[in-house]
Amino acid sequence: MSECRFLVTGCAGFIGGHMLELLLAKGFPVVGVDNFSTGKQENLAPVRGRFECIEGDLCDPAVARRAVKGATHVIHLASIPSVPRSVANPLENMHSSVTATVTLFDAAARAGVSRVVQASSSAVYGDDPALPKSEDMLPGLQAAAIMDNGAWRFEYTPKRPGVYAGVMEPEPYWEPAEDRYIIHYTKTYLAAYGDAEGWDEPTGLKTEILPLTRPFGNYAGNAFQGQVLLDGKPVPGAMVEIECYNRDGAYAAPNEYMIAQTVKADANGVFTYGVPFAGWWGFAALNGADERMLREGEPKDVELGAVLWAEFVAPAVK
């Protein structure tokens, strides 16, 4: 870190001023750049004279080139950080947020800057008034019992239209009967307020079932089709086990073979299953991980499961 040289963009802004103070207090050489569109000289009062301040607009490639010269790291805070203002003035926002950022990134790449950090927006957390903001949903988990097993319940009320993917990435658990660790990445979809777009995008999990049939609003009896992905690539011939969530013990399997159904995916990792009756159905594609995990010093296999749950509903009969 001793050879780091920082560029702080938007240095005369609220966060920029504090960032300068922090970096200077740690002894780093710092350059700042700001066009003073919303930035204030008073934000720079505590650090004035202790860093080089470039006054200019990052949309200007010459300003961006001058700013990144000699920098090893860039902290990019310059923007118009107001959603209402960006809606009222989309062109101004495009200029300040998009053009300035692309110009800066281009200059940084050409100058060989090793890392650029860009501030996101607190707007991504929605309208939740809770502070501090947290991306961790674990505090929202409530202990529950499901079919006599310990489980966790999580409640979330969507605030705006959209298709929401609920994703669970568990800790690996040790399964002595199979002499291996198991990690089952599990997801389900929730469509809210009439929106039905976006369910066919991968969520980026290590392994997942990409729905090829819309994973909500399905009748019992529909065929369900999905593609098994591992590291974003199809898994040819993946084995998919399918089971109904027999919540109230309403169904009795006539024999052991009937408990889990098995379908083999084709060469593109695509499988199809005709759902025979109403309920929540779980689709689990099981893959082996390349890496092994140590248990008491001994390397053990790891099973990676891509699990998808979807509800299939019987039509209301008048």
Ligand SMILES: NC(=O)c1ccc[n+]([C@@H]2O[C@H](COP(=O)([O-])OP(=O)(O)OC[C@H]3O[C@@H](n4cnc5c(N)ncnc54)[C@H](O)[C@@H]3O)[C@@H](O)[C@H]2O)c1
């Ligand atoms: N303040 C917060 O609570 C908060 C929370 C989360 C994320 N953020 C993000 O952090 C970043 C900084 O926020 P802030 O509160 O310090 O905002 P700010 O408005 O106080 O600072 C932004 C600075 O960027 C400058 N600027 C804008 N366009 C420029 C351009 N084209 N060229 C050069 N300078 C330009 C402005 O003059 C201003 O000084 C923003 O991206 C914001 O979305 C802020």
